[in-house]
Amino acid sequence: MLLQDKEVAIIGAGPVGLTMAKLLQQQGVAVTVYERDINAQARIWGGPLDLHKGTGQDALKRAGLLQHYYDMAICMGRTITDKQVNLLFRRIPTPEEEYDNPEINRNDLRILLLESLAANTVVWDRKLSGLTALDAKWILHFEGKPDVVADFVIGANGGMSSVRKYVTDAEVEYTGSFIIQGEVPDPEINCPEFYQLCGGNILMTTANGITFTANPNNNGALMYGISFRKPESWFIENRPDFQDVGSIATLLSDMLADWHSVYKEPFRSTSLFVGLPTRKIALNHWKTNRTLPITLIGDAAHLIPPFAGEGVNTGLQDALILSDNLTNGKFDSVAAAISNYEQQMFVYAGEAQLQTSINEIAMHEPEFSFQKRFSE
Known part of the structure; x- marks a missing residue:
């Protein structure tokens, strides 16, 4: 296996980073997640997330967590009104639609994922300040905390990721x-x-x-x-x-x-x-001369506004594809597995960004x- 006897560091304990950790861990990979939140009880701000069939739900299915997601999520209908509160449209989900994109609270999803991981997989209160390459290893520096060493770094720490500059020169727009x-x-x-x-x-x-x-x-x-x-x-x-x-x-x-x-x-x-x-962030200017294994997933890779509900789902698709590439035995090197994932991601994340942009303007x-x- 490509990652045998290797230590993988994932930066960010959001749904994408934690799902990535679960998918690797269940294949026997040594993985640690570093998160800047103080502890697991830190409240995550934001509205519920709806995971889509074909992307987000597929990743949770691979992780063995799909039924748990269904048990915790709520299938929501739609009420559409005009600005004078006149009812224009109402749709109540049918029993057949129960599993179509149900909504889950962000904190509940984090708990679900955390409980699926081995004890102490996540190290809390770790805000990454930088990376240094030394002797074919990554040295991870954290504000006010000891350095750690890893063989492979995956940036999953959101739209303003501090890992991004080591992978791409693209700027947030x-x-x-x-x-x-x-x-x-x-x-x-x-x-x-x-x-x-x-x-x-x-x-x-x-x-x-x-x-x-x-x-x-x-x-x-x-x-x-x-x-x-x-x-x-x-x-x-x-x-x-x-x-x-x-x-x-x-x-x-x-x-x-x-x-x-x-x-x-x-x-x-x-x-x-x-x-x-x-x-958003353009999907170009990615560095091809990376000497040590490093890549990005989720918003760190392809920040997408919320106007099509594609952000977390695209990120979970990243985790599914990258984890599979790293553990399925089809690639000769970690670099080749990463490159294949990135080339696929540029296509589907680009399509998600385009659809989101169309929706944003139209809405x-x-x-x-x-x-x-x-x-x-």
């Missing part, structure tokens, strides 16, 4: 949209009208180039996102303070001034806001209709 996310605890109490409008489904509304989506069932909280197109200078000039909950609530209320008041109800009860300029056009999209 702003795609032209901005998302403001908010969370409301106990929504049935804190925003009852809006919660009722959702009807237990994912709510989707769009008007005048603004999209509003909400999931009322994220481990007892309602998670919502409002996206809109703005030049990057807008963020620099306005500098919204997302720690000031009141000012962001006012900003959103003003933005939705001509929308029905029920859409503004969640703003007053939001416990935390996060602002996200949407970004923020004034005439865009969720109703038409879901009824087609």
Whole structure:
């Protein structure tokens, strides 16, 4: 086996990094995951994830975790309204659709993956500061922590990955949209009208180039996102303070001034806001003269905005293909296994980026209709 007697270091304990660790570990590979979070209880911010058949679900199936995912996930319907709360479309999932992209809380998915790994696979409180090549090994440097040594490094630490510069010169680019996310605890109490409008489904509304989506069932909280197109200078000039909950609530209320008041109800009860300029990274400029084994998976490799739900699924596809290449006995070297994975990834991740870009532009056009999209 290519990785016999080799130590693999995965940077990042997100769903992609942990799945990669599981897939390698079940083939007898020595793997350690280094994560900057303090411990396994650190809360992961963000809305639920839906894993797709053919990509994310296939990776979990290979890992022997697909049924566990089904047991923990929720199949959500869709409620589509206009800005005056008129119901345009509602779809309740049928029993046959129970396993089509059900939604799972990010923290629940992390726990599921962690519990599948050998004890002490993840080393917490390790923020990577750099890598050094020495004597055919990688020396991993961490802020305030001892160095460690590995034979092979896999960067799975997200869109702003510190590993990326060792693999590619590509720069992260702003795609032209901005998302403001908010969370409301106990929504049935804190925003009852809006919660009722959702009807237990994912709510989707769009008007005048603004999209509003909400999931009322994220481990007892309602998670919502409002996206809109703005030049990057807008963020620099306005500098919204997302720690000031009141000012962001006012900003959103003003933005939705001509929308029905029920859409503004969640703003007053939001416990935390996060602002996200949407970004991507070009799939070129990857270095071909890497002397030691190193590569990227997930957002570290191909940052994709959330407008097609492809980010985590493409990352899990990375983990499935790369782990298979490294353990199936079909390649003569680790370098060849990595190269084959990367050439495949450039194709399917490029297609995911393209579809996401098409969706991003279309969803923020004034005439865009969720109703038409879901009824087609």
